[in-house]
Amino acid sequence: MDTFKNYLKRYPYYWLAGAAIVLVLIISLNTPSQKPLPVKKPFQVMAFYEKGWNQFTYGIPSLKKHYRDIDILMPYWYTLEPNGNLMISAVGYESEVVKILSKHPQVKLMPLINKNTVNQNVLTDAQARETAINAIVKTVKDKKYAGVNIDFELLPKENRDDLTVFVRDLAQRLHGQKKLVSVSVMPKLDGLEEIGAAYDYGALGQLADFITIMTYDKHSASSGPGSVAPYDWVEKNIKEALKEIPGHKLTVCIGAYGYDWPVESGGEVRYISMREALQYARDHKATVQWDDASQSAFFDYWSGSAQHQVWFENGFSVTRKVALAKKYGLRGVAIWRMGFEDEQYWEKLREAVNK
Secondary structure, rough: OOOHHHHHOOHHHHHHHHHHHHHHHHHHHHHOOOOOOOOOOEEEEEEEEEEOOOOOOOHHHHHHHHHHOOOEEEEEEEOOOOOOOEEOOOOOOHHHHHHHHHOOOOEEEEEEEOOOOOHHHHHOOOHHHHHHHHHHHHHHHHHOEEEEEOOOOOOHHHEEEHHHHHHHHHHHHHHHHOOOOEEEOOOOOOHHHHHHOOHHHHHHHHHHOEEEOOOOOOOOOOOOOOOOHHHHHHHHHHHHHHHOOOHHEEEEEEEOOEEEEEEEEOOOEEEEHHHHHHHHHHOOOOEEEEEOOOOOOOOOOOOOOOEEEEEEEOHHHHHHHHOOOHHHHOEEEEEEEEOOOOHHHHHHHHHHOOO
């Protein structure tokens, strides 16, 4: 006993520290454990981009005004030739875009890369595929891009596995550099089964950082008049994609354009921006109407003796699509494309995203 008393006199603070530790252990053992709350990832807004060809389609003015509203910009700057060479796209590269975003690094730059829609050699030939991937990886590194968006469209279903291999090999290389890979895919329902069959949703969803489903062109130049992106059709295709792609990897693409159909068959169907559609309505004193079934805008006008019908996406239809993306817990939305839209479109988009 004397020995223990002497120990307490010599080391009083050690004794107090030990007692404190025992007390903490007792309290922790009697306190129910709590799991940390999951961190909610921010809803992202991505925007595709092209240079444009007239006052209703130029991309730069829109980017300068609305870069704060987007997280990722995906400009159509590159295309792959059948031999795998990476070339500047037909619409051209714009150094001014790079200058703008260099001042706003919070916006990631991920250029869109497409390929010849008829020749599949870059997918089927191992040497061409390797050449293409080397060129993409080098360009991403040299230009300091955040990654790339792969947009290979009108693929035969026979090339489904070839596309998967391409994305697999590219993702392995770019992920090694801490870069992102996005893949644009076509919807699979209501008349698009043949086109959508080229995309292995499950495999691509695992390989890529995110997938953008192009939920538009239900009605287009190859069909009769109607909504470009009917609400029910978009929802069905989102639900179909979610069977194989996790929500946090899925982005739904929203249009800001429409088509001008001649009511009489045989006339030219014109692909027009949302701003151009609104100008047509003003020029022809047409009343823009709202279709509740499709949640889309439309109007009729006459040009001489020819009747036309225009369907297009606007700020009100975009709010419905954003609500769908949120309803199903998606990563976000992508806009096709900057320069097509008006100020109300961005106001409604911003309101819906922040709701």
